[in-house]
Amino acid sequence: MTYARPPLARRRLQWTAxxxxxxxxxxxxxxxxxPIIRNILMGFQDYTAASFVTGIAPFIGLDNYLxxxxxxxxxxxxxxxAVFVVASLAFQFAIGLALAQFFSRSFRLSxxxxxxxxxxxxxxxxxxxxxxxxxxxxxxxxxxxxxxxxGINAIGWTVDPSISLIAVIIVNIWIGVPxxxxxxxxxxxxxxxxxxxxxxxxxxxxxxxxWRITFPxxxxxxxxxLLLGLIYTLKVFDVIWITTQGGPANSSQTLSTWSYQLSFxxxxxxxxxxxxxxxxxxxxxxxxxxxxxxxxxxDAA
Amino acid sequence: MxxxxxxxxxxxxxxxxxxxxxxxxxxxxxxxxxxTPRGELLxxxxxxxxxxxxxxxxxxxxxxxxxxxGISLAVALGSVLVTLLFAAPAAYALAKLAPRGGGAVTFxxxxxxxxxxxxxxxxxxxxxxxxxxxxxxxxxxxxxxxLAVPFAILVMRAFMEGIPSELIQAATVDGxxxxxxxxxxxxxxxxxxxxxxxxxxxxxxxxxxxxxVILTSSGGPQPFTLGIYHYISNYSKDWNAIMATAVxxxxxxxxxxxxxxxxxxxxxxxxxxxx
Numbered sequence: 001m002t003y004a005r006p007p008l009a010r011r012r013l014q015w016t017a018x019x020x021x022x023x024x025x026x027x028x029x030x031x032x033x034x035p036i037i038r039n040i041l042m043g044f045q046d047y048t049a050a051s052f053v054t055g056i057a058p059f060i061g062l063d064n065y066l067x068x069x070x071x072x073x074x075x076x077x078x079x080x081x082a083v084f085v086v087a088s089l090a091f092q093f094a095i096g097l098a099l100a101q102f103f104s105r106s107f108r109l110s111x112x113x114x115x116x117x118x119x120x121x122x123x124x125x126x127x128x129x130x131x132x133x134x135x136x137x138x139x140x141x142x143x144x145x146x147x148x149x150x151g152i153n154a155i156g157w158t159v160d161p162s163i164s165l166i167a168v169i170i171v172n173i174w175i176g177v178p179x180x181x182x183x184x185x186x187x188x189x190x191x192x193x194x195x196x197x198x199x200x201x202x203x204x205x206x207x208x209x210x211w212r213i214t215f216p217x218x219x220x221x222x223x224x225x226l227l228l229g230l231i232y233t234l235k236v237f238d239v240i241w242i243t244t245q246g247g248p249a250n251s252s253q254t255l256s257t258w259s260y261q262l263s264f265x266x267x268x269x270x271x272x273x274x275x276x277x278x279x280x281x282x283x284x285x286x287x288x289x290x291x292x293x294x295x296x297x298x299d300a301a
Numbered sequence: 302m303x304x305x306x307x308x309x310x311x312x313x314x315x316x317x318x319x320x321x322x323x324x325x326x327x328x329x330x331x332x333x334x335x336x337t338p339r340g341e342l343l344x345x346x347x348x349x350x351x352x353x354x355x356x357x358x359x360x361x362x363x364x365x366x367x368x369x370x371g372i373s374l375a376v377a378l379g380s381v382l383v384t385l386l387f388a389a390p391a392a393y394a395l396a397k398l399a400p401r402g403g404g405a406v407t408f409x410x411x412x413x414x415x416x417x418x419x420x421x422x423x424x425x426x427x428x429x430x431x432x433x434x435x436x437x438x439x440x441x442x443x444x445x446x447x448l449a450v451p452f453a454i455l456v457m458r459a460f461m462e463g464i465p466s467e468l469i470q471a472a473t474v475d476g477x478x479x480x481x482x483x484x485x486x487x488x489x490x491x492x493x494x495x496x497x498x499x500x501x502x503x504x505x506x507x508x509x510x511x512x513x514v515i516l517t518s519s520g521g522p523q524p525f526t527l528g529i530y531h532y533i534s535n536y537s538k539d540w541n542a543i544m545a546t547a548v549x550x551x552x553x554x555x556x557x558x559x560x561x562x563x564x565x566x567x568x569x570x571x572x573x574x575x576x
Contacts, residue, residue, distance in 0.1 A: 016479040017398035024391035024454065025406060031447050032413045035424025042427060052430045099320065107313040113321045115562045119328065122554040124508035126526040127547040130533055131331040134540050142330055145346035174327070235417040238510045242530065259419050263426075264515060270423070277420040288415040292408075 036281070042274035049268035057271075064275035073250065073258065080165055081254040084172070084240075085233045089226060091173045096180025096225075101214070103181075104188040114185070121178035129242035132171045133158060136243070158244050161251035168240045168252045175239065176232075180225055187221030188214065220298040227291035231284055255280050328551075335359065335544035342540050358541030359549075366546045369528035372438070373507055373550075376524055379442035380506035381499045384449040388498065392457035393487050397469060398479075407458075410451040421447065422515040429516060436521025444512040449502035456501075460494035461487060497564040500557050507553055525550050 044059050051057035068074060103114045120128060135142050136157035144154045157167040191214065199209045237256045240246060246253035246261060253261070255276060263273025322329075334342065335358050337351040395403050425444050426435070434440035464487065472482045488495065510526040517523050525546065532543045 013398065014401055017394045017400035020390040020394035020398060021400050021403070021406060024387045024450070027387045027450065028409055028413060031443060032416070035421050035428060036416060038427045039420050039424040102317070105313070107310040107317065109314050110317060113317045115558060116321050117324055118558060119325065119554070122504060122558060123551050124526060124554070126510050126529050127550050128327065130529055130543060130547060131327050133533065134334060134544070135327060135330055140343055140345060140347060142347050148346060231415050237419055242510070242533070256417060256419050263423050274423055277417065277423055280417045281420055284415045284417055288412060292411055
């Protein structure tokens with residue numbers, strides 16, 4: 001198209017294009033790059049509450065990182081983050097896929113029911129998390145009342161340090177299922193009907209059809225859903241903070257909430273909080289690169 | 302044969318309704334708790350339907366939380382405006398004008414979405430402390446817009462790529478400048494994408510908790526997410542008022558789902574993003 005134009009017109013076109021693009025580039029610089037750079041710098045500074053007043057925050061090299069990594073909190077928090085991410089993803093994906101598969105055949109009310117499933121995902125997290133907080137209440141919560149029917153003793157979902165991580169995982173699964181369901185539903189719809197017809201003619205049962213046709217053809221979508229889910233789940237803050245504030249006794253703390261706790265907790269150790277946050281960036285960027293590669297591969301296919 | 306398939310379809314509907322009921326139970330419970338008298342909330346075991354219904358939770362919620370909800374509305378609308386202002390021209394450029402370096406910008410957008418919110422928020426806090434933007438409405442609006450801008454560009458770009466280039470060429474031949482073409486042809490034709498993006502930008506900002514708790518918690522205008530948070534962290538047992546606020550705060554998402562459900566599903570699939 002453009003190659004036929006004389007160079008002058010082509011240059012003008014570039015000027016026009018960049019006139020439209022420039023605001024957002026400036027925006028990205030000011031509202032993404034700058035905060036991130038500030039956070040990265042803070043990770044190398046002795047940044048405290050006083051620094052905001054005095055403007056003094058001496059550079060201390062890797063001290064913050066060493067303090068974070070050598071903290072007794074570090075490895076348990078990394079482990080909890082990993083458990084939180086893996087457990088959330090596994091269940092969100094499994095439940096999301098089962099629901100997508102269930103809804104992939106249309107039946108009476110299927111469209112309406114399918115869209116109702118989106119609601120948990122669209123609601124503000126403070127709404128879902130505080131509702132769950134009350135449902136998970138040890139003494140007055142409906143979940144323990146329900147379990148009590150089966151003779152299970154009251155569980156201290158949000159107050160028992162050995163359970164609280166499971167509690168926030170349950171809430172996070174509930175919130176993430178719709179996202180998985182919608183994307184996987186889209187993936188299922190794009191599998192040609194003729195393949196299923198052929199399988200049926202060959203006498204394949206549902207189990208074989210799923211493992212031989214659905215699952216392999218869904219693989220690109222699966223990769224995207226899982227990697228995106230991984231990136232989002234690493235970031236999760238609201239759900240945990242509202243449900244348990246990372247407690248009791250840090251038992252549901254992940255890297256995200258820990259970083260917040262360090263920066264904005266009673267100690268106001270911004271340098272340490274920034275360092276912990278920067279470790280999170282590294283993880284997000286690594287998985288992000290994998291995601292972009294998977295996306296490109298899928299586009300190319 | 303016909304009867305068999307009918308029977309199967311009913312079976313599926315029944316299972317579907319049960320699944321939806323299980324999935325949506327927390328929302329049912331939220332509404333029930335919001336109308337349960339305070340005394341009855343501490344009854345064990347709780348009953349699925351309250352013995353009596355009260356609206357005192359809503360009275361308290363409206364009394365305490367109305368200013369917070371107003372702030373949230375202002376922040377969400379402001380964020381929609383900022384998002385469209387930056388995202389729509391950029392999407393047009395990336396979709397139709399083939400700017401040199403456009404690929405790098407797109408890549409930047411993808412990366413931007415992956416940065417953990419806590420990192421962004423801490424960075425904003427440091428910058429805002431310098432600029433005096435902490436605890437201000439514009440500060441929160443700008444921070445919240447970052448939740449939507451990359452998503453908005455990617456969704457609108459995908460949509461605008463589908464607009465025939467002949468239309469743009471025809472406009473150019475007729476003597477329309479680039480801005481004129483954008484305003485009178487591209488934007489009207491992209492109405493669906495603009496609506497989708499606006500809805501999501503509204504919802505992202507409306508739901509934001511992390512930026513609010515970090516950037517506005519030392520006073521100044523606060524959104525309802527902090528209003529509810531104050532309720533919870535005061536160890537208040539006014540759960541009917543908390544849940545009443547939650548119900549009110551769920552209204553925008555619910556309206557969005559009813560009015561624009563096809564846009565919602567399209568938005569999730571097209572952008573495949575959510576913070």
